[in-house]
Amino acid sequence: MSAAEDKYILHPEGEIKIETKDLDMYYGNFQALTDVSVAMPSRHITALIGPSGCGKSSFLRCLNRMNEVIPEARVDGQVLLDGNDIYQADTDVVQLRKRVGMVFQRPNPFPMSIYDNVAYGPRLHTATRGSELDEIVERSLRGAALWGEVKDKLHQSAMDLSGGQQQRLCIARVLAVEPEVLLMDEPCSALDPTATFRIEELMTELRESYTIIIVTHNMYQASRVSQYTGFFLLGEIIEYGHTEQIFENPADRRTDDYVRGRFG
């Protein structure tokens, strides 16, 4: 606990969905994360901020083991999902990624129809077909606030959608797998302000049923959508607390400098 105190790390009250303990991460010899211990509460939005290269995206990827896609990436420490360490040897990565969905920085729809994009996950994991699958697709597209715009062209290519629509499609695609946690890696960085606004609205709606963790370089976005905020610098988490407190009354001078735009 002393480490938490001298680093201003809040331990939120209420149900904790994901918690990391002494998480270190390396790319080959380069240490990308050092000793990150942080707890993220259920059905809230947690924002991770910090300058580029601070490790916030790497951290996010540790939470569904997508870091393992990168050769030579290595992790020490624990990541507890509902109290169970996801880095245990017997963890089924496929099950884990079903529970912990991810939306990427750039919209990355598959070059298939809108329908097939959303149906991709359910088709992998279940034998769902026909009207049952149609329902899942509709529910997911509604959940991502995209249904109204695409309901008449479900079988057209997803590549014809605008960037903002593509990103919401990617969210729908994740929702179709019925995850418990949504990881969002700068989901609006490739979008215009209108599309960004729609995604932020959507996140606020989704918060009712999902635990959301968002990485963003946009501090206004973090302050608008999140309830908890963590500040990363050089692979360490410097400060973690209620969003209001982080932005209005940060405890660490470096956090203060960053949220006031003195660097980054």
Place this chain on the structure above:
Amino acid sequence: MKRSIAGAREWLIESTIRLAGVLAIIFVLLIFAFLLHDALPVFSEASLSDLLTGRSWRPTSEPAQLGMLPLILGSLYVTVGALVIAIPLGLGCAVFISEVAPVRMREILKPLVEMLAAIPSVVYGFLGLLMIGPWLADLMDLPIGQFAALGSLMLAFMALPTIVSISEDAIRNVPVTLRSGSLALGATDWQTIVRVVVPAARSGIIAASLLGLGRAIGETMTVLMVTGNAAVIPQGLAGFLKPVRTMTATIAAEMGETAYQTPHYHALFTIGLVLFVITYKHNAHSECPKG
């Protein structure tokens, strides 16, 4: 339970793919093993130095004379001749395509050069034998339209696509900054090409030439058809205008008429083994400049 079945399936597929991945290694070893296996018995007839330096190839005489020197020298003549023609031409063509030709012309030239590689070797042989050989023999007053230099000429064109396309890549990969540096000093385009660009692309051009050499040594049907197939030791420069016989052509011409497991059969596999070792060493080398 379902998960473990899916897991087993995944494991099976992954193992199959990994096996397919290392197949190339297995095949190289298999080829080597089989060549060696069918070549080795020849050494009960003759020693390695007898084979490699023997001056007489008369495999059907009694006892068989299995000296490969005429064949090795035949391959050497034809190949060296081919490179003498192909390297300067190929380099010139590569420089033209990458440095001089306008973009649209480049888009046409590159596929045309690739087409050159697509023409089957029997077609080259056919044209060489029926048209170009007699025509050259007429022109130079030779007694016969099948000779080493004709093989070189045909092989040069078969090696050119390799030489052109790899050299062209190497030349195009020379950083623009080097070029601008030279041009800014008042050098003309041509001076820049000769003094900066080509030297900078040297290792790629050498690799291209070595690969072209590999193609030329291994080419079979064309040389079989146009070089006259005389297993004699070529003499001096005049040897280029006389018939020769290469290693590859010997295998192609004689394997069909050789009884299984005779010394002749084993000797032909020995030639195959020699070719395999030459091209193996040489490919390992031509890959090196990159690394």
Place this chain on the structure above:
Amino acid sequence: MRIVSAQKAEKLSFAGLWLCTAIVILPVLGITVVLVWRGASALSWDLIVGTPHGLLAPIVGTILLVTLTGLIAAPLGIAAAVYLTEYSRGGPLVRLVRLAIVNLAGVPSVVYGLFGLALFVTLFHFGRSLLAGACTLALLVLPLVISTSEEALRQVPGSLRHASLALGASQWQTVRRVVLPNALPGIITGLILSIGRAAGETAPILFTAAFYSLTDPFPNSLLDPILALPYQLFVMVMEVPNVAPATKWATAFVLLAIVLGMNIVAVILRARLRGSRRW
């Protein structure tokens, strides 16, 4: 004064480069023109279906041979490419695999013929047959299939793989449902190129598959030997006396047309593929 001479030298040199290029390119055009002119004019219905030296049997033989070659080489080559792009993570084994591929590509075609003779014809008892020839040719084109498939797989952006994995797809599900479908056009282009290469090869089938017959028979099984266009041309030019020149030219023309035709199809496919890529 010096500037003028430098510019003159440049003009002269560029003319020299022009000449090199013309010398390299003209033969392709020349060969095509001569063969079309003499071959196509010699081509007749009689030449195709007549006997002996009819073109139909060797055309059918070549088509059977390269189809079977493709069927054997495609799964092996694509699987090897999938290993290299999707499953391997570098290291000495992969370097060794790459070295082996380069070396396979450099093995002279007649040496493949010897290997096919020793392994498929003799040891496996396939005899001189369609099957033995196709196995030999499949080995010959394998490096080409691997490298073209690998290139096609690498064109599929990593973001699609990540999206699929993040949705809980396994490695193989990702490969089968996302990577392979998107790489397929490129893979097929490479296969056409490889098969075109196989169609023109003579040395590998010299002792493994091809034979010559005055009755122009068709094969009845995989274990029958076949007539093949390149071998037919070779035999008519080198070994059988008194074949009518028109027959030779027509055979050469048909062979070139098939091989170049496949290459042109591949080049066009590749160009269209580049135009239609959407990521």
